[in-house]
Amino acid sequence: xxxxxxxxxxxxxxxxxxxxxxxxxxxxxxxxxxxxxxxxxxxxxxxxxxxxxxxxxxxxxxxxxxxxxxxxxxxxxxxxxxxxxxxxxxxxxxxxxxxxxxxxxxxxxxxxxxxxxxxxxxxxxxxxxxxxxxxxxxxxxxxxxxxxxxxxxxxxxxxxxxxxxxxxxxxxxxxxxxxxxxxxxxxxxxxxxxxxxxxxxxxxxxxxxxxxxxxxxxxxxxxxxxxxxxxxxxxxxxxxxxxxxxxxxxxxxxxxxxxxxxxxxxxxxxxxxxxxxxxxxxxxxxxxxxxxxx
Amino acid sequence: xxxxxxxxxxxxxxxxxxxxxxxxxxxxxxxxxxxxxxxxxxxxxxxxxxxxxxxxxxxxxxxxxxxxxxxxxxxxxxxxxxxxxxxxxxxxxxxxxxxxxxxxxxxxxxxxxxxxxxxxxxxxxxxxxxxxxxxxxxxxxxxxxxxxxxxxxxxxxxxxxxxxxxxxxxxxxxxxxxxxxxxxxxxxxxxxxxxxxxxxxxxxxxxxxxxxxxxxxxxxxxxxxxxxxxxxxxxxxxxxxxxxxxxxxxxxxxxxxxxxxxxxxxxxxxxxxxxxxxxxxxxxxxxxxxxxxx
Numbered sequence: 001x002x003x004x005x006x007x008x009x010x011x012x013x014x015x016x017x018x019x020x021x022x023x024x025x026x027x028x029x030x031x032x033x034x035x036x037x038x039x040x041x042x043x044x045x046x047x048x049x050x051x052x053x054x055x056x057x058x059x060x061x062x063x064x065x066x067x068x069x070x071x072x073x074x075x076x077x078x079x080x081x082x083x084x085x086x087x088x089x090x091x092x093x094x095x096x097x098x099x100x101x102x103x104x105x106x107x108x109x110x111x112x113x114x115x116x117x118x119x120x121x122x123x124x125x126x127x128x129x130x131x132x133x134x135x136x137x138x139x140x141x142x143x144x145x146x147x148x149x150x151x152x153x154x155x156x157x158x159x160x161x162x163x164x165x166x167x168x169x170x171x172x173x174x175x176x177x178x179x180x181x182x183x184x185x186x187x188x189x190x191x192x193x194x195x196x197x198x199x200x201x202x203x204x205x206x207x208x209x210x211x212x213x214x215x216x217x218x219x220x221x222x223x224x225x226x227x228x229x230x231x232x233x234x235x236x237x238x239x240x241x242x243x244x245x246x247x248x249x250x251x252x253x254x255x256x257x258x259x260x261x262x263x264x265x266x267x268x269x270x271x272x273x274x275x276x277x278x279x280x281x282x283x284x285x286x287x288x289x290x291x292x293x294x
Numbered sequence: 295x296x297x298x299x300x301x302x303x304x305x306x307x308x309x310x311x312x313x314x315x316x317x318x319x320x321x322x323x324x325x326x327x328x329x330x331x332x333x334x335x336x337x338x339x340x341x342x343x344x345x346x347x348x349x350x351x352x353x354x355x356x357x358x359x360x361x362x363x364x365x366x367x368x369x370x371x372x373x374x375x376x377x378x379x380x381x382x383x384x385x386x387x388x389x390x391x392x393x394x395x396x397x398x399x400x401x402x403x404x405x406x407x408x409x410x411x412x413x414x415x416x417x418x419x420x421x422x423x424x425x426x427x428x429x430x431x432x433x434x435x436x437x438x439x440x441x442x443x444x445x446x447x448x449x450x451x452x453x454x455x456x457x458x459x460x461x462x463x464x465x466x467x468x469x470x471x472x473x474x475x476x477x478x479x480x481x482x483x484x485x486x487x488x489x490x491x492x493x494x495x496x497x498x499x500x501x502x503x504x505x506x507x508x509x510x511x512x513x514x515x516x517x518x519x520x521x522x523x524x525x526x527x528x529x530x531x532x533x534x535x536x537x538x539x540x541x542x543x544x545x546x547x548x549x550x551x552x553x554x555x556x557x558x559x560x561x562x563x564x565x566x567x568x569x570x571x572x573x574x575x576x577x578x579x580x581x582x583x584x585x586x587x588x
Contacts, residue, residue, distance in 0.1 A: 124440060
């Protein structure tokens, strides 16, 4: 990974983790449930979405402090979705990021409740923040609940499962990942723009940029499941083939998938140009997403 | 059941069901996921919480129309919690209200996602309503997410599971049910008061009233698990003893539990007097909750 991007990610990770754990620590939660919540929160990940939100906001002249409550809420929702996705009834995963999944470390019931709680309290983070006006709170929650709910991420996860053991078209695959991954990434950049006071037109372009990033992310995920190094990724490789999942490489072939990805990297770059952000670290992120090895 | 209360419940059920299904139908949800959501929504139940909200609001001079979005959100959260509580990893129930539980009718993954989606979209219902100011939306979501999240209902469900096969004190039992059942009932009456412009002092008394109703509801639930008629209740009787659960009767004895309940019915009555609602249908509801056979 490019060193300056690595530095950015490290710094952002720390700030976001602090904001997240500070919030959780204000809450009165039964001990083991709190442990379970913090376990998945601290398992962390790259905090890519918060970084996208922040870079978009600051790139457009906004105040970076205003990003935190929305970014914390977003990461809480992202974290809940991983906990639930890993459950035996869903993807049945034992490891995530090299650590036991929440239900393996604790138990299924605790994992379900930790997820439910993170989801519920993500909205509480927004409404109790003193950095937003009421109007901003309402806008953020409207967008966040739409992006992650029955018409968004939840629908995407449902369609993804439904598509298992089936051959689907590239447009269906794209719809699934648009919902499952793209909507939250889009939310990140859209809210980054919103908090910087971007015009509706710019926000539309930012949403598209987020969508493209989601697709790039997913294609690379599929490629890593074929070419990746299990040790580096921290989870089992080859599970898509084992589960007979439709992926970009299974539909387009490995080379075809790579070309398809390149096309979207270019589209993403064009969006950044349109909003005047082509010379910011956001450009670095889209190449990173396209070339990452974990 | 008292005929006038039955009429009230029937009327409220229908209005609430209409509001709920109208909202769900505005959403673009994958077919089978939508079916699963509607299955549990339409399995319905008594819609007691919306009725409490409405009666409190109108009793204090508020506009009943304003109750609907908050009541719809509340029922969506109540419904999600039942779907998740019934899961194999949680209470592992096959029937609810005489019908197959969601995961038995569909499958576990669909049930988890239907629950997640109902929870997420409950906040979307509030923010997109045109009946509330932004300030009202923020207040309602703050209270709703607190009542149902990591410090509220989710904590209660967690503690309830943790207490299985254990003998606990009456104060611990009360804490569990305060969180698991009481918080959402309290929310209903508190928001009813809020939407009618009640003073903070009145809102505090209303919250207490809701808490007492929650306890009364739970004691009667425990009693029905011993004395109830399986055909009328629509679920298996005797499961608390089988699961070695601590209940009011297991701690206080059956007669002791009944006396305890009577004490709370009186307390609830006193709260109603303090806010000037003693001659409304809210009084009917607290006797109904105490004496219901289903």
